[in-house]
Amino acid sequence: MERLTGIGVSPGVAVGPALVAIQRTQVLRFPVGPDGVARELSALERARQRSHSQLEQIRRRIAAARGADLAAIFDAQLLMLDDPILVGRAAAVVRNERVNAEWAVQRALDEAAAVFDDIDDPYLHERKGDLHDVAGRLRMNLREDKGGARDRLQDLDAPCVLIADELTPSVVAQLDWTRIKGFATDAGSRTYHTAILARSLGVPAVVGLHDVSRRVPPGASVIIDGETGDVVIDPTPALWQEAEGRATVSRFAIVAPEESGPLQTMDGHPIVLHANIERSDDVPSALGAGAQGIGLYRSEFMLVGGPPDMAAEDEQYHVYRQLVERMEGRPVTIRTFDVDERQLARPLVDAALDARWFPEPQRSGHAGLRGVRFGLAQPRIFKTQLRALLRAAAHGPLRIMFPFVSSVQEVRDARTLLLEARQELTSRGIAVPEVPVGIMIEVPSAAFTASLLAREADFFTIGTNDLIQYTLAVDRTDDRVSNRYEPLHPAVLRLLRQVRRAATHEGIPVSVCGEMASDPLLLKLLIGCGLREFSMTPGAIPMARRVVRETSARQMVRVATRVLTLGTVEEIERYLEDEIAKNEVGSEG
Numbered sequence: 001m002e003r004l005t006g007i008g009v010s011p012g013v014a015v016g017p018a019l020v021a022i023q024r025t026q027v028l029r030f031p032v033g034p035d036g037v038a039r040e041l042s043a044l045e046r047a048r049q050r051s052h053s054q055l056e057q058i059r060r061r062i063a064a065a066r067g068a069d070l071a072a073i074f075d076a077q078l079l080m081l082d083d084p085i086l087v088g089r090a091a092a093v094v095r096n097e098r099v100n101a102e103w104a105v106q107r108a109l110d111e112a113a114a115v116f117d118d119i120d121d122p123y124l125h126e127r128k129g130d131l132h133d134v135a136g137r138l139r140m141n142l143r144e145d146k147g148g149a150r151d152r153l154q155d156l157d158a159p160c161v162l163i164a165d166e167l168t169p170s171v172v173a174q175l176d177w178t179r180i181k182g183f184a185t186d187a188g189s190r191t192y193h194t195a196i197l198a199r200s201l202g203v204p205a206v207v208g209l210h211d212v213s214r215r216v217p218p219g220a221s222v223i224i225d226g227e228t229g230d231v232v233i234d235p236t237p238a239l240w241q242e243a244e245g246r247a248t249v250s251r252f253a254i255v256a257p258e259e260s261g262p263l264q265t266m267d268g269h270p271i272v273l274h275a276n277i278e279r280s281d282d283v284p285s286a287l288g289a290g291a292q293g294i295g296l297y298r299s300e301f302m303l304v305g306g307p308p309d310m311a312a313e314d315e316q317y318h319v320y321r322q323l324v325e326r327m328e329g330r331p332v333t334i335r336t337f338d339v340d341e342r343q344l345a346r347p348l349v350d351a352a353l354d355a356r357w358f359p360e361p362q363r364s365g366h367a368g369l370r371g372v373r374f375g376l377a378q379p380r381i382f383k384t385q386l387r388a389l390l391r392a393a394a395h396g397p398l399r400i401m402f403p404f405v406s407s408v409q410e411v412r413d414a415r416t417l418l419l420e421a422r423q424e425l426t427s428r429g430i431a432v433p434e435v436p437v438g439i440m441i442e443v444p445s446a447a448f449t450a451s452l453l454a455r456e457a458d459f460f461t462i463g464t465n466d467l468i469q470y471t472l473a474v475d476r477t478d479d480r481v482s483n484r485y486e487p488l489h490p491a492v493l494r495l496l497r498q499v500r501r502a503a504t505h506e507g508i509p510v511s512v513c514g515e516m517a518s519d520p521l522l523l524k525l526l527i528g529c530g531l532r533e534f535s536m537t538p539g540a541i542p543m544a545r546r547v548v549r550e551t552s553a554r555q556m557v558r559v560a561t562r563v564l565t566l567g568t569v570e571e572i573e574r575y576l577e578d579e580i581a582k583n584e585v586g587s588e589g
């Protein structure tokens with residue numbers, strides 16, 4: 001038995017086996033039973049075989065297009081895939097520790113990468129990238145096989161307690177809180193979102209435990225006491241029994257709501273909630289969660305693992321058309337490929353794989369030839385996509401959106417290519433409807449010139465994930481500064497207000513599609529800043545609906561006005577927490 005003490009941020013007691021989620025690598029670690037071990041091992045083998053044939057296919061294609069030298073890169077990857085260092089070691093981890101295969105692959109990768117690090121040889125250092133690629137491909141194939149974190153959670157026999165290094169809103173939103181009795185995290189002092197989130201979910205929570213995610217073995221029995229801040233690992237039977245008697249029944253559970261109709265704040269302001277998705281297969285979960293449309297379709301994901309001609313116009317057209325049709329008349333905003341220069345050196349189909357493998361902050365951490373810049377530099381690829389989009393627009397309300405815009409000139413140039421794409425279709429005898437063309441505001445230069453850009457675009461979507469990191473010059477992958485990634489930084493809030501005002505002034509719609517919108521507290525503040533449309537990961541929508549209904553827009557406008565006069569993140573956080581807490585007490589009373 002071991003007792004750790006952190007900061008209790010949401011009262012109540014939770015008991016159960018531990019589900020350990022490590023966000024750093026975006027991999028969930030969870031225990032599997034004896035049957036589960038065999039299942040995980042065969043999933044691992046299937047993923048290996050699938051990865052093998054994908055790599056073979058890529059190698060053949062590259063050999064044909066670019067010659068044998070370049071293709072040899074993939075020989076190295078094939079060898080790694082068959083080397084016991086990765087898959088063999090992962091299988092051993094599954095067997096010995098009785099954990100899921102995806103986690104085991106991550107563990108094998110970390111160990112192998114550490115060995116490469118220790119060897120002072122530039123050639124081997126370069127091979128580390130290949131190792132990451134191969135492990136990424138394996139994990140991708142494992143995920144395809146077994147579904148997302150939420151599906152995996154359904155495999156657990158009993159409800160559990162969640163132990164995590166940190167909890168970001170998007171992960172919280174993916175989880176099925178009917179099965180999670182409470183949570184404990186390494187991170188967090190009085191971190192606003194974790195505390196508010198726990199209270200809003202009505203689940204016991206302890207934060208600021210520093211290394212609880214390393215100390216708790218997956219599946220271990222854990223007691224979380226959100227009042228005292230105690231977390232007990234492997235308690236005595238007597239303690240367990242006593243805690244079970246005090247265990248809290250969660251006040252709320254986030255489950256997909258049955259309702260999905262129009263939504264408004266407590267004081268009657270209409271709010272629109274759309275979903276961010278990557279595949280048209282995500283449509284049922286978006287609709288099930290209550291999405292009123294698709295606010296961001298990350299089209300680059302469409303290229304993942306597909307056949308080489310996946311990016312052909314007809315293939316794309318079918319994907320977009322299917323998406324629009326599945327949404328049955330609801331609006332769909334498709335973002336053109338947001339791939340970057342590192343990926344340009346490789347064939348496009350493989351390029352997009354990187355986007356899938358890298359954790360979110362990492363893949364959006366590049367300021368090179370990406371987004372609309374990529375499109376302008378590769379007009380053939382860009383126009384192929386634009387033609388496919390224009391054709392699909394005949395089947396439903398589709399909007400085209402350019403990512404990573406940083407100047408008016410780029411928008412004009414992109415629109416010129418769009419016009420050419422339209423003319424090419426017309427000359428083929430294909431009629432094309434009018435399609436709204438919007439831009440993502442995710443680069444500070446775009447935010448600063450929002451009033452000029454608003455005259456060039458039919459709508460704005462604010463991508464706070466990138467906007468925050470570029471405004472604050474914080475690379476989220478760099479541990480030394482990642483704690484400075486502050487959505488509540490006064491600079492970020494001022495920019496958001498400026499963009500919203502520019503859009504209102506020109507009479508164009510503006511929405512927010514970054515992760516910021518799926519944090520309950522920040523969502524309230526965004527409503528206070530005058531924003532009314534949001535797009536988020538489907539899992540976050542049920543919670544956001546509840547937050548919206550419990551929010552007074554009038555109160556939040558007053559709060560936001562005051563927030564914008566405060567100088568530090570800490571002051572803003574404290575003020576917001578106090579105001580929201582007053583409101584919570586007020587509405588309960």
Ligand code: PEP
Pocket residue numbers: 296298338364442462463464465466467513514515
């Ligand atoms: C963003 O930058 O906020 C955004 C939604 O785009 P992505 O996360 O795909 O970079």
Ligand code: MG
Pocket residue numbers: 364442463465466
């Ligand atoms: Mg972005």
